[in-house]
Amino acid sequence: MRRWAAALGGTALVVAAWGIALVTPEDAEAERSFVVPVEIGDRGEGRNLAVTVTGIRAADAATIDGWVAEGPWLIVDLEAAAVQSELRAQLSHATLSVDGRTFRASERPPDSLFRSALAVGVPRSGSIAFELPEEVFGDDLAVLSLGLSADPRLDSLIELHLEPSSLDRVEEAELMSSGWAR
C-alpha cells in the first residue's frame, strides 16, 4: 500500500471515531423521561397521567381552610387523572426548575394535589404550591414538571413553560380544595 493511502485511511478512521464519539448519546439519554409539553388550558396525556393546568398564580401568602403561610408562593391550579391503572397513580413528582435550580412542590399546605391519589378517567382538581425565593419571581423562564413517580426516569412528564416575571403578584391567594373536577 502506498504511504499516502495509509495516511489517508488512518486519518479517515480517526475522523470517523471522533464523529461517533460526538453522536454517541450519554448514558442518561437511555433513561430520559418522555416529555409531554403543554400550555395553560391544554390537556397533556402521558403513559398513565393526564393533566390540564388551569391557572398559575403568585402570592405573598397562601391560604386554605384557615391555614395561612407567608411565601412568596407560586400556585398551580390543575386537573389530573390517571389513564390506565390506579396502581401507584399519585402525583408524586411536581417540580419547578428555574435558572438551573429545581424546587419541589411544598408539603406544607394541609390540602394539595401533590402526592394525592388519582382516578382512572375521572379527573380531580386542586392546587399545588411552590414556596420560592424572592428572586425567582424576576425570572423569565421556569419549567413546571409533573409526573407520577418521584423518580421521573423512563416515565412520562407533563411539562409547562411559564414566565414568573409576568405573573401578577397578589397579597394572599387561596389554594383550590382538592376534589372531583366535575
Add this chain to the structure above:
Amino acid sequence: MTVDAVMNRRGWWRRNALPLVGVAVLLPATFGVIAWNEWNEYFSGQPTQAVVAPPGASVEFEGAVWGPAEIEVMDPGAVLEAPAGSRVVMVAVPVDPGTDAVTCLPPTLRETTGAQREWQHATFEIGWSPEPDELGSCALTGTDPFTITVAFLVPLDATGPLAVELISPEALPRFARLLVEP
C-alpha cells in the same frame, strides 16, 4: 483469485458444516433460553395467568369457590358522590373458602377490551359506608362463606365487558377473573 483458492474456500465451509450448523442453532437458543428465564421469573410474580369465570358462573381457585360476581351500575347522581361523567359500579363476590381460610387483596375492576383500564375500589372516595358484613377483601375471614362488596368509580366512557379480578398473593401468577355483565 485462482481456481484452487475458490475450491479451498468452499472446502472450508463444507469441512466445518457441522460446527456451523451447531453455532446457527445454539446461538439463538442461548438468547431464547436467557430471555425465557428472565421473563418467566418476572411473570411468575405478576398476575399473568387468569382463571376465568364466565358471566353468572363461579370458579374454583385456591381451594375456594368464588362468585358468581354480581354487578350493579348505579344511576348517575344517585345516592353516592359520583362526579359528572362517571358512575358508581357496585360489585359483590360471594366466596366459599372451603376447608381452609383464603387470603386475597381488594378486588379490582378491569375493561376486558379496548384500553383494558383498571380501577381500584373507591369506597372512601365516593363516601359510601359499607355495612359490617360487606367486606372489602378476604383478610381475617375464616372458613365461613362471606361476600366481598366493593364500589368502583368508573367514567361513562368505560367500555364493557368488565371483569372483577381477585389476587391471592400466594397463588401468583394465577388469579381469578370473574366476567360480569352490567
